[in-house]
Amino acid sequence: MITDEVRRTLLAAVDLYPQAREVLRRQLVRLDEPLRVAIAGKVKAGKSTLLNALVGEEIAPTDAGECTKVVTWYRDGPSPRIVQFPQGRSLPVVRRDGALEIALDGPADRLVVDWPSQSLRSTTLIDTPGIASLTTSNSLHATRFLTPDDSTPTEADAVIYLMRHLHSADANFLESFRDQGVARATAINTVAVISRADEIGGGRVDAMISARGIASRYRSDPSLQGLCQNVVAVAGLLAFSGRSLRQNDFVALSALAAVPREELESLLLSADRFADGSVERRALLGRFGVFGIRLAVTLIRQGVTEPSALAAELVARSGLGELQKVLHTQFSERRHLLKARSALLALDGVLRSVGDSRLTGAVERILAGTHEFAELRLLSALRSGTVKVPDLELASRLLGDEGAHPLVRLGLPDGCGPREVGQAAFAALQRWQRHAENPMLTRRAADACRVLIRTCEGLLPRR
Numbered sequence: 001m002i003t004d005e006v007r008r009t010l011l012a013a014v015d016l017y018p019q020a021r022e023v024l025r026r027q028l029v030r031l032d033e034p035l036r037v038a039i040a041g042k043v044k045a046g047k048s049t050l051l052n053a054l055v056g057e058e059i060a061p062t063d064a065g066e067c068t069k070v071v072t073w074y075r076d077g078p079s080p081r082i083v084q085f086p087q088g089r090s091l092p093v094v095r096r097d098g099a100l101e102i103a104l105d106g107p108a109d110r111l112v113v114d115w116p117s118q119s120l121r122s123t124t125l126i127d128t129p130g131i132a133s134l135t136t137s138n139s140l141h142a143t144r145f146l147t148p149d150d151s152t153p154t155e156a157d158a159v160i161y162l163m164r165h166l167h168s169a170d171a172n173f174l175e176s177f178r179d180q181g182v183a184r185a186t187a188i189n190t191v192a193v194i195s196r197a198d199e200i201g202g203g204r205v206d207a208m209i210s211a212r213g214i215a216s217r218y219r220s221d222p223s224l225q226g227l228c229q230n231v232v233a234v235a236g237l238l239a240f241s242g243r244s245l246r247q248n249d250f251v252a253l254s255a256l257a258a259v260p261r262e263e264l265e266s267l268l269l270s271a272d273r274f275a276d277g278s279v280e281r282r283a284l285l286g287r288f289g290v291f292g293i294r295l296a297v298t299l300i301r302q303g304v305t306e307p308s309a310l311a312a313e314l315v316a317r318s319g320l321g322e323l324q325k326v327l328h329t330q331f332s333e334r335r336h337l338l339k340a341r342s343a344l345l346a347l348d349g350v351l352r353s354v355g356d357s358r359l360t361g362a363v364e365r366i367l368a369g370t371h372e373f374a375e376l377r378l379l380s381a382l383r384s385g386t387v388k389v390p391d392l393e394l395a396s397r398l399l400g401d402e403g404a405h406p407l408v409r410l411g412l413p414d415g416c417g418p419r420e421v422g423q424a425a426f427a428a429l430q431r432w433q434r435h436a437e438n439p440m441l442t443r444r445a446a447d448a449c450r451v452l453i454r455t456c457e458g459l460l461p462r463r
Helices: 002-016 018-030 047-055 136-146 168-177 197-201 207-219 236-243 247-257 261-267 271-275 279-301 307-318 320-330 332-354 360-369 371-384 392-398 418-436 443-459
Strands: 035-041 071-075 081-085 089-091 094-096 099-101 110-114 123-127 158-163 190-194 230-233
Touching: 002 018, 002 332, 002 360, 018 332, 035 047, 035 136, 035 332, 047 123, 047 158, 047 236, 047 320, 158 168, 168 190, 190 207, 190 320, 197 207, 197 279, 207 230, 230 320, 236 279, 236 307, 236 320, 247 279, 247 307, 261 271, 271 279, 279 307, 307 320, 320 332, 332 360, 332 371, 371 392, 371 443, 392 418, 392 443, 418 443
Parallel strands: 035 123, 035 158, 071 110, 158 190, 190 230
Antiparallel strands: 071 123, 081 089, 081 110, 094 099
16 A cells, blocks of 8 residues: 555655654654645635535634635644644634634734534645735745745645636646646646636526536636646535525525515625615625525525525535535545655655655655556546547546545446456456557557556456
8 A cells, every 4th residue: 555655665764864854754644644635725715615614614714804814724623722833822712603713812824723523534624825915924824835845845735726717827826836846747636616606607596507617618728737636616605604504594585585576686786785774684695695695595486495405405506515526536535645645745855855866766666656646647637638538437437536436436336246346347447458459549548548457457356
């Protein structure tokens, strides 16, 4: 297993390079920790809102200004606790109207928030200040964390990058984040999200359909190819309001559903017009936005009569489920791979800084011999359309696009035993061998078929 190989290589490096012993020991400990996923993007891209939606609680502060001023880690813990670094000082845990409030006590370069949450048990989420922030120091916090120099390895194993539209600044940041050295030209640890996707359609009820179409086009956009593994569209505010829907929200939305259609549409022409003179409507607007209110009212008029049913519909239509699936199949199920990769990058930085190449061959051998890296690179190429193979859907599933378990990869139902797995894997092996031998295929397609052949060989039951 790659984790064991990386651990042995790190232990050898600890003995060889005493001057880097502390950095290397931190990497050894990190191998056994939860996956670290950073959420990055420009100011007001919706990073904190999306983090709250993923957790299902309002633990990251959100308001009309720039909220995240320092890199903030959210970890699972037995009880709520906030620690400010570099001082290591504990801060009071204060919640106002259900939201967590964090007041810094002097200068800080990092906050660590421990919070009891099932969503944080396998993944530590890291909220970063906005890229290109109006406050230079805030922007530097994010840039230094995500794109450190060669002597300081990045602390994130994977990144969710939020963008409202694809601008050159987004592509430039993803290019700068792309790994240097041993893992150059890979994008296996980055997912791009079109955040606030409901705004693309002007808050119309069908806005998410337009947003998903744009996300699909971005997957094959030349400026993003090789920079991210996937692109998905998410309405973060809708996702969070759905996951945290309260009874009083449902009552207020039901009252709006009883308002004559033309009158309500006139009110929803603008946020200011809707909220004018009404504290309740202003609060509802902050919770759901214009799109969320329109969608919720439409669903209630169509027959949704229970808060739980409305909550489920809002979350389903927000795009959060698609993002969670992508994070599960590409990050969580490949946790050992991404953490091993982070350790290898850190070790590569040490080798460069000390000017010693005794372990360079071992690092390169691990990367070259780990087939999962090749699988993820091919999966990204298939999504973007830069590589075309026959039976694209079968190829993507075989590479783990829907899950890493052998039954899922082979399209078999639950409960199948080694015999059925062996038969399906052998049939798939023969299919891709035939494709690889097809003289009409391009060289890149034939190389892709050989990656798939090796995947099939790995799925054959061992005797």
